[in-house]
Amino acid sequence: MSRVRNIRKLFSVVTSLPTIIRFSTSTLHMSNVQLSVTPNEALVDEKVNIRVDGLPKNGPITIKASLQEGSLRFSSYGCYTATDEGSVVVGEQKSRLGTYTGIEPMGLFWSMKPEPSCRQNVRLLKKDITKPIAVDLSVLEGHLSWEDLFDPPPQPLATVNVLRWYKHKSVRRERVVEGNIRGAIFTPPGPGPFPGVIDLFGSGGGLFDHRAALLASRGFCVFALPFFAFEDLPKSLPDVSLDYLIESTEWFAGLPKVKKDGIGIIGLSKGGMYALELCRQVSQIKAVVLVNGVSFYSDVPLKYSKGDIMNSEFKFDKMITTPEGIDIKECYKPTDDEFIKAWESEASVLCINGEDDGSLDYKTNERFLELVPEDQKHRFQLIKYPRAGHLIEPPYTPHCRYSFHKVFQFDFLWGGETKGHSVAQEDSWRRILDFFSHHLNGKQTLNNSVSKPASKL
The missing domain is CATH 2.60.40.2240 (Acyl-CoA thioester hydrolase/BAAT N-terminal domain)
Structure with missing residues (x-):
């Protein structure tokens, strides 16, 4: 009887082996990956x-x-x-x-x-x-x-x-509370001084400092400058003052950590309008980058102590409602007199535009460059990307085709196709770094930055 029990026990173990083997094989497969x-x-x-x-x-x-x-x-x-x-x-x-x-x-x-x-x-x-x-x-x-x-x-x-x-660990971030001026400054490591850049965003308001942090990680001293809807700054776009922007720019250009032979300024969307006007008002600005930037006086009159600057009419009847959001690119039809005469400054200007922008027609910036006098055209450049939308960010940022606009309280169609937009982000970022490095005498570029080697962040 005991022999029978032993045979049955052995048979039970043997018949269970395939299950054990399958489980072990699966575990081994997963652990090898x-x-x-x-x-x-x-x-x-x-x-x-x-x-x-x-x-x-x-x-x-x-x-x-x-x-x-x-x-x-x-x-x-x-x-x-x-x-x-x-x-x-x-x-x-x-x-x-x-x-x-x-x-x-x-x-x-x-x-x-x-x-x-x-x-x-x-x-x-x-x-x-x-x-x-x-x-x-x-x-x-x-x-x-x-x-x-x-x-x-x-x-x-x-x-x-x-x-x-976005921010290299060696880059220093400092809050700015200087009189009326607000924002954040990013400084690379080392004694400096560094080529300086002011960073402006658009009609959403608030403080955005991710691009400023990344520029600083590439060797620039960068001032992320909010102009409304931040702390005690004006609550709405119509209350933005050109005097505030001029004061902030001159203050930054005078900092000991910023090189004295000129600063740059980069503006996305509405920030581009302020960037172009500032280069007319502040002689220290030597390089301007517009990222789908507005090149004319838009939306509301620009408040200024020397006399408000009137805006181009926004044509509400040209708004197009789509399943993804509001397309407003046909709402802006500035006259030639409403474009900002940035050629009256000494700044060089790089315009980066997405041809599938649902917020700003790239053809307005084509017209802007056509108005530049022949003897000044060498300082102006327009780069167009055929399948890119409005929100051209640093490389490898996920493409945002549409999103909720917190100021206007509805969805905006920013446009772009994911692959083409990604190409634009990667290529334009290289151009932006090279442009600022060349015009601001910066020595640090993508191949010579504080982030090298990346493994030592």
Whole structure:
């Protein structure tokens, strides 16, 4: 009887072996998959190398990227097929499906979009640049769809966390409370003085300092200058004073840490209008960059102690309502007299425009350059990007096609196609750095900046 029991026990163990073997094989398969990102900590405008090893020969995988900023979550994904050696190198192999396709080394970053459970009419903005953007990358088995990635998310084969910074750790950020002047100044390491740049954003108001932090990480002393809807500054756009902007610019240009042979200024959208007018008013400004910037007096009269400057008429009947938001590019039809005569200054001007901008017709800046006198045209340049929208940000920032405008209280159509917009962001950033470096005698560029080497952030 005992022999029978022993035989039955042995038979039971043997018949259970396939289950044990299958479980062990699965565990071994998962533990062999390795996901690496080099460097895994870098500035947001730097490329990284993404590689997966330990995969089955020619096995299908999906790589997903996710981040959370406040209550918002953004994700992206690409579908790849492993090589005969069981590897996927994102910078060398094609994504077959996903939020991007083809060989795109940084596609997982610039193609991010809001997850299905989140509001879709949002723009990814880093509010606290003293902290990095934390991106989670994961490897998933098979070629998955967007819907497959959520609710519930599949179990990853491997994960890694990547940190992306706007502000290099060696860059110093200081709050500005100087009389009426408000904002934030970013200073690179070292004794200086440094080439100085003022950074202006648009009609949303408030303080945006992510671009200023990144410029400072590339060797410039940068003043992020808000002009309304921030602390005790005016609450609305009609109350913005040119006197305040002039005072702020002259104060910054006089700082010991800023080089004395001229400063630059960069303005997005409405900020471009102020940038152009300031170069007429402040002789220290030697270089101006407009990023889909307004080159004429727009929206409301510009308050000025020497006499208010009247604005071009906004044609409300030309507003177009689309499923994604309001398209206002046909609402601005300035006359030649309403363009800002920036050629009366000594500044050089670089205009960067997206041809698919839903907020500002790039043809207005074409007309602006046509009005520049022939003997001054050498100081003006217009770069156009055919599939880019309005919000051209630093490289690899997720494309925002439309979002809720907190001042006007409805969705704006910013335009652009994700891939073309990404190309514009990467190319224009290089041009901006080179432009400021050349005209402000800066010696630090993309190839010689405080961020080198990236692994030592």
